[in-house]
Amino acid sequence: MTDATSASVGANANLSAWRRLATDWGSDQRAFKDVSWGKAMMWIFLLSDTFVFSCFLIAYMTARISTTEPWPNPSEVFALEIAGKKLPLILIAIMTFDLISSSGTMAMAVNFAYRRDRRKTAALMLLTAAFGATFVGMQAFEWSKLILEGVRPWGNPWGAAQFGSCFFMITGFHGTHVTIGVIFLLITARKVWRGDFDTERRGFFTSRRGQYEAVEIMGLYWHFVDLVWVFIFALFYLW
């Protein structure tokens, strides 16, 4: 298998990218060649998750276009008063920077993982998890504030009733993803710290040899969570 794969990869090396795409898919073997199954499966999962979030955002678009009542102005709804000054969307902006920072530390964790730097990788992953947990905390604060102000899935004081259901559905699902990501970050960071990927200790669930690639696959999920927030921030909060 290794010989066949590497031979066909080598034979295609001097073809143009488009020809390689055609031969890869037409070769009647593995389509993704040197991409490991773990990474390919994570990408396919992320594609399916893209469809889930797309459906939520499209439902929100449909509700917002078709309602005859005015849509509450997110700029005012999510404004916070800090030091006597009313700042529009300030908490959401802080949450955005927090999540981007977590993506930055995650990208560097992946980099150090491939350099087999156990300590720095684990430390950066823990930092990423801390940013993620902070994000969830701020979201809990935001939810409590809106619920206190009377926002419900079936109505709110400022306008179209669908605002609440869209908000709780979209940010709730995203927050769940962040929470799951934090848990997986902690699990993977523990494995890195313990040296599982240096000793190729077998995983408790898959029984496969531990490899530093697991950090990159974890990273793909985490960057995806950040990616979804980019769309929610633009389409729900700023629109």
Added chain:
Amino acid sequence: MDQTKSHASTQQHPIKLYLIVWGWLFVLSTFSYLVDYFGFQGYLRWMLILLFMILKAGLIVAIFMHMAWERLALLYAILVPTLAVMVFIAIMAVEANYTLLTRLIFFGSSGT
């Protein structure tokens, strides 16, 4: 067999690249926040929001998620299906406008 292959596909890039992308994501996020802060309205607002959104998404997928260095076979397997989402958006936008029109006609403009 996994050993040789994972070595071949190891994503090794200078840390500096990630820091530059991180910096750009901060700058672009600040820009999108400023769109709201200065209260731009209408087409200018929507165009700026979408522009910054697409640039940020592109940077995350291409650099942070390493899609720029993956084989085209994987890139197209993941990115082409999202075009179906674009079609879905177009269909539902038309549908929603039709719903709004019928609501305005049959229920009057003063509420649903």
